[in-house]
Amino acid sequence: MRERLEMEKLKIEMVKEESNTKVQSKSEYFDAAKKYTFGSPRFCEKTVDKYFPQFEKIAHNLNWPKPYWTTMLQSVFEGKAAEIYSALPSEKSSDYDTVKQEVLKAYELVPEAYRQKFRSYKKFDSQTYVEFAREKRRSI
CATH class of the missing domain: 1.20.5 (Single alpha-helices involved in coiled-coils or other helix-helix interfaces)
Incomplete structure (x- = not known):
């Protein structure tokens, strides 16, 4: 006993x-699955240049470990960004900076594209010069 x-x-x-x-x-x-549902911003191909700063801010605020950032990204990518991510070799697809650089390059968001966007910005008749200047500054 x-x-x-x-x-x-x-x-x-x-x-x-x-x-x-x-x-x-x-x-x-x-747990990336739980974190994804909570905080990843929605990816939009029209505003790719604004997506990455927003994503990074959220990732920092929620203390996501940087090695998991690409996992979070690939779950929201669509269109050309998803194609670029899937075409990358596995060692490059796990590096956030490389993925970001390749996606921005695919959408031609390199410095020259920003210069052209800035130069081609036109004032609407309904805008004041102050509003135009504010919009142009925001587009940078």
């Missing part, structure tokens, strides 16, 4: 140890 009690006591201690290690590992574990 005493041996049986000793065995039960050992089992209870082992279960406690297992539950303690599970709690510790869960606190260190990053």
Whole structure:
């Protein structure tokens, strides 16, 4: 009888140890599926230049580990961005800066494209010069 009690006591201690290690590992574990539903901004091909700064701000504010950023991105990419991401080799597709650079390049959002956009911006008749200047500054 005493041996049986000793065995039960050992089992209870082992279960406690297992539950303690599970709690510790869960606190260190990053669940991208849960984080995706909560915070990733919606990707829109028309405003790719504004997407990455917004994404980075949210990722920093929510303390997402940077190695998981590309996982979060690929889940919202669509169109040309999704094609670019899937075409990248696996070692490059896990690097956020590389993915960002390739997507921006695909949408031709390089410095020269920004210059052309800035130069081609025209004032509408309904705008005041102050409104036009504010819009032009915002488009940079």
